[in-house]
Amino acid sequence: MPGSRRGDWHDEAVSPTYSGNTPGNGAAARAQDAAVALLEAVRGELASLRLPLELPAAPGARRTAAKAVGQLDDYILPRYRSLDAPLLAVVGGSTGAGKSTLVNALAGHPVTRAGAIRPTTRQPILLHHPADAAWFTSARVLPTLARVRGELDGAGTPATRAGATPDAAAMRSLVLVSDAAIPEGVALLDAPDVDSVSDDNRQLASQLLAAADLWLFVTTANRYADAVPWKLLVDAASRDILVAVVLDRVPRGAEEEVRADLRSMLTREGLAGSRLFVVPELDLDAMGMLPAAATAPIAGWLRDLAEDATVRSEIARRTLNGTVRSLSGKVAGLAEAARDQDDAGRQLADDVTAAFTDAGARIHRATSDGSLLRGEVLARWQDFVGTGDFFRALESGIGRVRDRLGAFFKGQPPPAVKVETAIETGLQAVIVAQASRAAEDADQRWRADPAGRALLGTDDLSGTTPDFPAQVAEEIRAWQGDVLDLIRAGGAAKRSQARWLSLGVNGLGVVLMVVVFSLTGGLTGAEIGIAGGTAVVGQKLLEAVFGEDAVRRLASQARRSLEKRCAGLLERQQRRFLDRIGPLHDGAADTLEGLAGELAKLGEGA
Incomplete structure (x- = not known):
């Protein structure tokens, strides 16, 4: 190149903290290794950063992260590894x-x-x-x-x-x-x-x-x-x-x-x-x-x-430190973007959780206030116990219920399976209806939010999945199996009263199910008397067989089993929403914030 006088480059010298890895310069070599380790950690964090929610700042943040990774690969890391290039x-x-x-x-x-x-x-x-x-x-x-x-x-x-x-x-x-x-x-x-x-x-x-x-x-x-x-x-x-x-x-x-x-x-x-x-x-x-x-x-x-090797070194260090400081600001901005993503994701998740929590509460009320004893379930229960003779017997005094129930059930009772089937049908209708309502509520909440709307895309999640009714029926039958297992376990511990087991495990299981459902809170008029009477009769019958404390324990266990299975069913439906958000609380924002602070110190030569 043709010669000329030296240019007037007189900018302030760059801190010599990160000098070349020369023999005898152990402290500088360790500082250089530490800088490279920090930058590699930053690169790994940025490369794995996920900003899935379509917030207003998300597209720009994604581009910033991608460009930062590229600059780390193209310039920052290579220059730190070879300062004399x-x-x-x-x-x-x-x-x-x-x-x-x-x-x-x-x-x-x-x-x-x-x-x-x-x-x-x-x-x-x-x-x-x-x-x-x-x-x-x-x-x-x-x-x-x-x-x-x-x-x-x-x-x-x-x-x-x-x-x-x-x-x-x-x-x-x-x-x-x-x-x-x-x-x-x-x-x-x-x-x-x-x-x-x-x-x-x-x-x-x-x-x-x-x-x-x-x-x-x-x-x-x-x-x-x-x-x-x-x-x-x-x-x-x-x-x-x-x-x-x-x-x-x-x-x-x-x-x-x-x-x-x-x-x-x-x-x-x-x-x-x-x-x-x-x-x-x-x-x-x-x-x-x-x-x-x-x-x-x-x-x-x-x-x-x-x-001039000295000038070249100063230029390299000046640009490198300045680029690291600039990267620190970008990483800090990405930390804020990640925190915004977490906040928005939590809000979307809270919307879904609230919708399905409300559904769970409604199912709980429907299965504990006697509501299920309306209609077909009540009719099948009445067929099972024989309402006329049964309630006339009760009029003589509930204190002699053991003798009266024993006499009543010496004959062959109507099949308990009809009551179980009616319970399954009624309970399935309640769970499916409330899960569908929750899904519709969650879908509407998301569609009112740009980020949620983007996650849904063209998919319609406002109802339950096609296989949900079958899943509900399967879980109800499994719960009924749990109830029968409780009866069997309780009967084994009461062998001295085995004569009561002539009613059959299914018969006592049906009685326990009715007791779980018939607290009468949601019934009106004549239904209160009917449901209340069936609850009292069922409870006294079970107390006669198992004892008062045991009945409370059995009813509580049956209730917990039912609620656990209902919660599992609802969780599977809300998972359709939550899986679209991705992992929350992964700590990316805090990690990036900490790395941004370390980069700022590195860029200042601290």
Whole structure:
């Protein structure tokens, strides 16, 4: 490169906390290892971060997390692991600003294609000194981009040994060109347009700029105030990255005016220390090259950087620390996003839980206040006990119930199975109805919330699953089996009263079920007398067989068994909602918050 005086780069020195891992520098080596371990922990946490709920800030947070992981892989971790690697100077800027022309001028011969058709830079080209090849042929930096070894053809553009690279593959590959014209210690990377019409080009340009140790940002006299480049320059200021702005194609006579205006803008945006180079509007030669003198100050500045190891080290550390500080702010923001997700997820979960808790409470009332003894269940119970003779016998006094019940049941009782069937049918109707109501309630609550609405999508969860009635019937039969097992266990402990077991296990089981259901709280009029009478008779009968304390215990156990099975049925239905939320209370927000604090200290050199 043509020589020039050293540029006025005089920004404050970066803290030397993270120096190279040189022999005898054990403390620095340990600090470097600790920094790498912290950064790897941050990368793992960000890579596993899940923000499934469609909150207003969620899309931006997901993009931030993905870009942060990419920057850790492309730049931060590689630079911490190899602090003495050559500087990577990325040449970026707007469409048609003259990036490729500048790169060719700095190399002293045509290297990359420049032209009027946009976008021209489809495949990034990295120029490096032959002695620096090992730093870039590996996946040390930009590991997601495949390496393609390039040679300069007769036209002055890189050609791969394997031939032309298709555009799709080119966008994910990096052409490496070894060129002795590039000073050892600094590599140049020609990036796509930051405002390209191609989404892929813009994303790649952003990725490459995020992996840079310093920027050569190219703009023109009539485009330097455009919004897109300034957004990137402001990001550079937040990273404290060294930026050299190349103001290209400045009309003769307007240099000082345009320079002053651009310098004022840079100062306002926190980039007062940036170098500013002005390239006048000049005709290109037959090979599309600028006169060497036009870019000599830029070439000299880069050469001075390359020759001064101390300055290179300061630049690398300054950019690295600034990037880590910027990453700390992003991680803190992601911690807040994760906390918002947890809060929103808990609210959605609470909505579902409340709906199904209410359903459980309604089922409890219906199965404990006598409501189930209406209709078919009551009719089958009356058939079972023979209401007329049975209640006339009770009129003589409940105190002699053992003798009266014993005499009454010496005959063959009607089948208890009809009562069991009626209980199953009635109980199934109650559970299915209340679960459906809960599902409808939960569905409506979610659809009133944007995050819940997104989780539901086009699915309709406002009813129970098709197999739910069959599941309920199966659970009720299982509960009835539990009741019969309780009767068998209680009868085995009362062998002296085995004569009462002539009623049969099923008969006593039915009586226990009716006792569980008939507290009469929900009945009115004549039903109270009927249900109340059946409850009293059933309870006294069981007390005659098992004893008063045992009956209370049996009824309590039967009630708990029923409630447990009902809760399981409702839980399966509400799980359809909760599974869509994903895990809650996983501690991601607290972890990210703690990592953000550690990154802030690392970025400050603490």
